[in-house]
Structures are given as C-alpha cells and as structure tokens.
Amino acid sequence: MNERNRRAFLIGVVGTVAVFAVLFFAVGARRILESLLSADPSLVVATFVLALCWLAAWSLMLRTVLASLDVDISISTAFFVYAGAVFANNVTPFGQAGGEPIAALLISKVSDSRYETGLVGIASVDVLNVVPSVSLILAGVGYYATTATVGESLETAVGSAVALIAAIVFAMVLVWRWRDALIDRLPAIVAPQLGRLGLERFDSETLEEDLSDRLGRLFENIERVAMDRWRLATAVGLSLAGWLFQVFALTAAFAALGYSVPPSVLLFVIPLANLAGAAPLPGGLGGIEAAFVTLLVPTTGIEASAITAAVLIFRGAVYWMPVAIGGASVSGFGVNALR
Template sequence: MESDRLPTVLGFAGALVVLAILVWVVGVDDIVRALTQASLPVIGLVIVVAAVWLTSWGLALQTVLDALGSPVSARTAILVYAAAVFSNNVTPFGQAGGEPVSALLISEAADSEYETGLAAIASVDALHFVPTIGFSLVGFTFVIAGTVRLGRNLLFAAGAVAVLAVALPVGSYLGWRYRYELEAAVVRVITPVVRTVWRLVPGRSAPTPAAIAERIERFFLAIDRVAGDRSTLFRALGFSALGWLALSTSLWLSLYSLAPAIDVPFAAVLLVIPVGSIASVTPLPGGSGAIETVIATLLVSLTPVSPAIATSAVLIHRGATYWLPTLVGGGVASALGADRSDVTGR
C-alpha cells in the first residue's frame, strides 16, 4: 500500500517544489500583498463559474454514457466526473495516468463493464480537445491583432495553437481511418503484457488471448458507437465548449478580483487556458506546478498585468478548478470505493 502511494506523494512534492520556485521568483511578499487585496465577492463568482465548468463536463459524460447504453442521472454523472477529475489530478501525466482509474469509477457508478467506462472517459477527453482549437484560434487572432512584435512566449503560444489546430485533427483522422489496424496492434501489444501480469497474481489464472481480444474489441466498438452518433457528438461538444468557456471566465474573474482597473482582454484568456492545459502532460499530478507556470508566464506576455498579479490570479483560478474539485472528487471516489468493498465483501 505504501509503495502504491509513493508515486503520488513524490508527484505532489515535485508540484509543490515547482510552485514554490514560481512564487519565489515572482516575489512572495508581492503575491501575498496581491492576494490580500482580492475581492471576496468576485472570488465567490470564480467558485460558481468553476462549478459550471465541472457540471458542463459532467453532463458531457452523461451524454456519452447514454449513447453507450449505460444511462445515469445528471447528478450521478457530475459527481462521477468529479471523481474522474480527482484521479487525473493525483496521478502523474494527468489524464493519461488517471483514465484507467476514472474508467473503473465510471463503470462502478453506471453498473457497466470496465471497457464501457474506459470508452466513455476516453471519448469525453478526446471531445474536449475539439473546442480548444476554436477558442485558441479566436484568442490568438485577437491577441496577435494587437501585438506589434512576436515575443518568445507568443511564439510558443503560436506553436501550441498550431499543434492543437493541425496535429490533433490529423492524428484523430488517422486513428479513425485506421481504427481496425489500430485495434489489431493494441491486441498484439497488450495481450502478452496482460497475461504476464496476471501470472504474477497468486491464485488467479491468466485470461486467454481470445478473452483479452474480446474485451479490447468491446472497447473499440463502444468508441465506434459514440463516434457514429452525431446527436451525441454535438451535445457533448456543446457541454465541452461551455466548460472551456467557464474555465476561461474563471481565470478572467480571478484577474479582475485582483486588478479591476486593468483592462485584460478576454481573448487573451481564451488563448492562455487551452495552451496552459498542454502542460498537464508533465509527470506531475494533474500538471500542477507546470500549468500554473505556463499560464502565469503567458499572462505576463499577453496582458498588461504584473507578474505578481498574474501569479496570484492563477493561484486563485487553480484553487477553484484544481484543488476544490480534487477535494470533492476524492470524497466521491472514496464513497464509490466503499460501495465496491461492500459489494465484494458480501
């Protein structure tokens, strides 16, 4: 058990070190001074907007589960998505590390097969990339229109937008175009790994290659069902876009709570939020530390705010959209785990 917790503990330690370095470089006294001057009513609005984000993405999950034949109530979907956010936020490499746990939580709540839960969270996470392309392009267009010279950080943002606008759609198309070949490759790679791991479990016989292939095929069939349902795609994309808009609003309100007199273009946060989310691929829990650093750096480059204001705003924003959902989701995940223990213990 202790060895299972070690990567998480080390990950959070690394994230705290990165945050500490950021705060130290910007200036501890300046950040504390800025935070003490923040408007509490506006911070309350930040929390409300963060709840809108979590609700929207929870409803996107509900939409996908409905298409997969595993319907859940809106309340359950939102709570389960909060638990999925928790698993992403406490595992290294963000969604890549948290999706297997998220799939288990979803399958428990929806009373479905594990493959269905994995297909649901994978579909939702994939759909979330689509609105980022539009928002980042709109934000970049307006930002570049008011910029005389391309600075290094703006060039970095341009490169990130190019990745979102070109690489992701191309990769998605190729993955869909060659999905059957991809499925066969996954079966070839995963089967020996799964059988080797199962042999190490005392008292359990390894599944047959045919059984493993069948479960992988069920996962790909579930992905096909979501991708082939236009109504599901449009509704899920609508909820996803609303969530991204809420995240951008959260950051803008965080800046406004600290410096209401400074005119911060909303287009700038539309660009900063999607680009900053790319940092979640770092080997830190939920990208914590890396995301704050990227967002604060871009805000200083693209807006008239000072480093202290930018960093303080990011800390408020991430408090509402990272730490608060992590606490709520942790409680939901614990409850689902307790229910699973009760069932298996009977």
C-alpha cells in the same frame, strides 16, 4: 497504493513543490501574498461559482456521451462521477493519461456498465474537449494579433500546441484506420507479457481471447459515440460552454484583485496553459500555474505577482475544489483512486 504508484506520486509531489518554490522565488512570495490578501471576497466566491458551472457543463457532457452508449445516469450522479474523474486526473501524474483508467472504473461501478464502456465515455469527453480548445486558441490568438504584436514566445507556444494536437489526432486516425489489425494482433503480443505481471493463473490463450473481445467492444463503443451526431454536437457545445465558464472564472479572479484582462487573451491562454497538465506532476499542479504566469505576463502587462495571485485563486476553484468534491465522491462510491 502499490510501491510503484507510491513512488510516482511522491516524485510528482516533490516536482510540484520544486516548481512552486521556483515560481514564488522568481515572482516574490511576499508580493503574491499581499495581492491575495487584497482580493475582493465576493469576486473570489464568484470565481468558485463559475468554476462549479464549468464542472456542471462537463459533467452533462459526460452524461450525454454515456447516453449514446446506452448508459443512463442522473444529472446529479453525472456531476459527482465527473468530479471523481477530475479528482483522479488531479492526483495522478500525466493528468488525463494517469486518471482515465481510474475514472473508467468509477463510471463502470456507478452505472453497472463494462469497464471499456466507461473508458470510452471518459476518453471521448477528453478528446471532444480538444475541438473547442483548438478553436479558442486560434480565434483568441487571431484577435489578439489584430490589437498587439504577437511575441516570439507566444508564437512558439501556439505552434507547439498545434503540432502536439495534430500529432495526437494523426495517431488516433492511424489507430482507427488499423483497428482490425490491432484487434487481431495486439492481444497475441500483450497476453504473454501479462503473465509476467502476476497473472499466471490465467493461461495465455484465455487472456488473448479476453483482450481481443474487450478491444472489439472498445472500438464498437467509439463508433457508436461518433455516429450519434445529435449527441455529439450537444457534447461539443457543452464542452465549449465549459471552456467559456473557465474564461469567466479567471476574469472574475483578476477582477477580485482590481484588474481587467481582455477575454480574447484568456480564450487562448487557458487551453494553452492546460497543456502543461501532461507533465509528470499530479494533475499538472505547479506546471499549469507556471504556464499561466509565463503566458499572461507578456500578453497583459500586469505585474507578475498579481497574475500569480489571480492564477492561484482560479486554480483553487478549478483544481482544489474538484479535488475536494471528487475525493468525497470517489470515497462515497467505494473506489480507491490511488491503489
């Protein structure tokens, strides 16, 4: 790990500890611990099994996307590769934004494909996951509004999420619209700057040609994924299945503590809370937990300590379990995720 990455990682860890300290202080650490100790072990196990189903669904999604790029990997390899990608996302700041380059390197290594192919593969999975998440947010909030009053904080959260997603989609449309201009002009701007970052052994002209070639292949691969409509529909279906498995997992976590939460609430809370993964914390750790508690307390009426305990069980399944599996996978594949 270089000095800059080490500093960013340490700052993220300090931020995570601070967020958890505030959360435990505000809710009550003793009450949270008492709730955790009262959990039904069989339902805790069910939470982890359902989380494995989520991980399997999204690994099949990655395999489907890679197949549209003529990259063929086995189901088991896809599972461990995607677990490695989740591990990379969870140990780098800014979630997917920090982990995608590492995940792309992992994919290219195990599949013997180009780096930009792996980058398109994992980026496509992340982008396609937005489609069902937006649908679940709108459907969940719409149904919730028919049974209860939507509070101002929830309206703000939903509005902010929709605005953020719309801005991302708009930016992607602009990039795609002007892709030819980017291929022609961006390398000429970036190549001289790379020489200042320790790449002096390559002349600017060679770097410019290489970058232009890589950008061209990147956009070609994106187009191939978009044009394969059958696999695209399959990938979106697997994404939806993964989100639903997360809903079932969090439902099981609450059931382990003796509580029942309407699925309509979890349909929009889970994708909304996951937006906190964009915070400069390792995989959004701390920020996502706080977002869950903030959203679930007013929408369920359950005491904050029980909600926090259920969220910790759930996050143990969808965060820490993939970290353990993915960390072992990354190590086994010989990729250094923190360099």
